[in-house]
Amino acid sequence: MTGATIGKFSMIPKTQEPILVNQRVGKFFLGNNPIEKVPFIYCTLKQEEVITEFINRGQGSAQPNISTSDIISIPCWIQNKNEIDNFNKTIQPMFETIISNQEENRKLSVLRDSLLPKLMNGEIEV
Numbered sequence: 001m002t003g004a005t006i007g008k009f010s011m012i013p014k015t016q017e018p019i020l021v022n023q024r025v026g027k028f029f030l031g032n033n034p035i036e037k038v039p040f041i042y043c044t045l046k047q048e049e050v051i052t053e054f055i056n057r058g059q060g061s062a063q064p065n066i067s068t069s070d071i072i073s074i075p076c077w078i079q080n081k082n083e084i085d086n087f088n089k090t091i092q093p094m095f096e097t098i099i100s101n102q103e104e105n106r107k108l109s110v111l112r113d114s115l116l117p118k119l120m121n122g123e124i125e126v
Contacts, residue, residue, distance in 0.1 A: 003063045007054030009045055011038065011095075013102050026071065035099070039091035040084050044076055 002024040009026075012019055021027065030037045044050060053074045058064025078084070118124045 002065050006058045006064050006066055007051050011042065011099070013106065014099065024065075026068070035092060035095060036088055039088045039095050042095070043087075043091070044078075050074060050076060 028034075028041060030041075054066060054071070055064070057070045057074070058066050059070075079087075115124070119126070
């Protein structure tokens with residue numbers, strides 16, 4: 001909501017660790033099973049027109065800022081609830097795969113970071 005990252009967003013990976021945010025980060029509260037609602041919100045926010053609106057509504061000369069009311073006022077074409085639910089049900093498996101791949105990548109990075117120094121030092125051989 002502030003600075004060079006105005007209008008950018010991400011999905012937070014599954015974690016047991018606490019996640020900290022500052023006061024200039026927005027958060028969607030999506031209930032007990034957020035993956036059921038993420039696809040529509042994510043795909044809506046990724047539209048070039050929506051991102052452009054975020055950036056254009058930023059105010060301030062040194063660091064652009066966007067307020068909650070400015071965000072809420074950004075026009076988005078929203079279908080009826082049944083169509084959104086059908087979209088989410090159709091796309092949800094793809095997002096579950098993305099999230100699973102992110103978790104696997106994280107685990108592989110940890111494994112790489114622990115094995116590579118041992119390989120380089122000759123502590124283990126392939």
